[in-house]
Amino acid sequence: MKLSNFNFDLPAELLAEYPASNRDEARLMVLNRKEKTIEHKMFKDLIDYFNEDDVLVLNNTKVFPARLFGNKEKTGARIEVFLLRELNPETRLWDVLVDPARKIRIGNKLYFGDDESLVAEVIDNTTSRGRTLRFLFDGSYEEFRNKLTELGETPLPKYIKRDVEPEDADRYQTIYAKEEGAVAAPTAGLHFSKHLLKRLEIKGINFAEVTLHVGLGTFSPVEVEDLSKHKMDSEEIILPQSSVDVINTGIERKKRVCAVGTTVMRALESSVSSNNMLNTYAGWTNKFIFPPYDFSIANCMVTNFHTPKSTLLMMVSAFAGHDFIKEAYEEAVKEKYRFYTYGDAMLIL
CATH class of the missing domain: 3.40.1780.10 (QueA-like)
Incomplete structure (x- = not known):
């Protein structure tokens, strides 16, 4: 076949x-x-x-609401981050996809939320699945996960061109x-x-x-x-x-x-x-x-x-x-x- x-x-x-x-x-x-x-x-x-x-x-x-939208430091460019897999709960390492990928380099920081209370640093961009991010967050693991849920969006597949709706x-x-x-x-x-x-x-x-x-x-x-x-x-x-x-x-x-x-x-x-x-x-x-x-x-x-x-x-x-x-x-x-x-x-x- x-x-x-x-x-x-x-x-x-x-x-x-x-x-x-x-x-x-x-x-x-x-x-x-x-x-x-x-x-x-x-x-x-x-x-x-x-x-x-x-x-x-x-x-x-x-x-889980795996799609986040953040802003790149300095330029403020809007970057979509799609959470793929939690690699280490203690160090808050995640495998992610980023879009547009060409704008993201190791060492770049991304800021999420109106208050920018969630920050992520790109620590690797050579994985087969995209990038590895380390989230920097002052608070317990439970508070961190709650923050991801609060800022995240339902990860509808890309073929659905409309905006995510409450339902x-x-x-x-x-x-x-x-x-x-x-x-x-x-x-x-x-x-x-x-x-x-x-x-x-x-x-x-x-x-x-x-x-x-x-x-x-x-x-x-x-x-x-x-x-x-x-x-x-x-x-x-x-x-x-x-x-x-x-x-x-x-x-x-x-x-x-x-x-x-x-x-x-x-x-x-x-x-x-x-x-x-x-x-x-x-x-x-x-x-x-x-x-x-x-x-x-x-x-x-x-x-x-x-x-x-x-x-x-x-x-x-x-x-x-x-x-x-x-x-x-x-x-x-x-x-x-x-x-x-x-x-x-x-x-x-």
């Missing part, structure tokens, strides 16, 4: 700038891999495809988000409403939560034609014993085990035992899934509609079959499904 296998024409107007008015009223395309059928539904119809003791695996990561803070977060650490939302989960989760629970569906803190590496463009040479950025995952037990029981009972999102699928496939069961794990994964690939844990998945040449599209193609996904995406474009972060959803059975 080559990069060019995953290109297609996506009209710009199909990139969703806003979420559906209600979470569970996005559209849902249902693909049946065995029957090779495509159905058009609403997301809340998802419940019709699950029975008692089936398992839904959710990513409970929580997005984005809520809608760019799953309703079951708990563990703070993601710089991008696990978007397949954005479609679940409290009402839908309650209905699924009443029907006897079991839930298992895992954590994968989504980094920007998920969205990094693939720049090599030979996919085996693409390297994913590492992301932190936690697969707790309680969730592993629920998932393994589902596998043993031959039930549906559904990964809600590509992040969940990657987390599950990163810790598989020799007899194709799930192991507990806490650490990092840089797993890149593309066709051909044999999946060990989940036998169905919920996902959004992805952009051309993205690693997310490659994983979905590996799961549903490249030709079937190609056909489904042609149908999605024809039927004007909404793509990307705030777009519509797909259920692959």
Whole structure:
């Protein structure tokens, strides 16, 4: 499989700038891999495809307000700082992206907030992910984190050209988000409403939560034609014993085990035992899934509609079959499904 296998024409107007008015009223395309059928539904119809003791695996990561705007010392130039990863809580070191990058050198200071109470110094600009900053702040670590939250903005993806609006803070977060650490939302989960989760629970569906803190590496463009040479950025995952037990029981009972999102699928496939069961794990994964690939844990998945040449599209193609996904995406474009972060959803059975 080559990069060019995953290109297609996506009209710009199909990139969703806003979420559906209600979470569970996005559209849902249902693909049946065995029957090779495509159905058009609403997301809340998802419940019709699950029975008692089936398992839904959710990513409970929580997005933090990772986008800051500061001013460069002396020139006052406005600089966007995107927090990627905390390297050391004690020294307040962070990996960040800066824009415009060409204006930033080692030793430069950036000032944030009207009162300039938060200052950052650039200490390295040679990392693969951008820059390393040290934040200078008089106060406790808790006060520092509160200051980041106060000054930070919801990190909507760059393709959304509008300004961040108040509702984005809520809608760019799953309703079951708990563990703070993601710089991008696990978007397949954005479609679940409290009402839908309650209905699924009443029907006897079991839930298992895992954590994968989504980094920007998920969205990094693939720049090599030979996919085996693409390297994913590492992301932190936690697969707790309680969730592993629920998932393994589902596998043993031959039930549906559904990964809600590509992040969940990657987390599950990163810790598989020799007899194709799930192991507990806490650490990092840089797993890149593309066709051909044999999946060990989940036998169905919920996902959004992805952009051309993205690693997310490659994983979905590996799961549903490249030709079937190609056909489904042609149908999605024809039927004007909404793509990307705030777009519509797909259920692959």
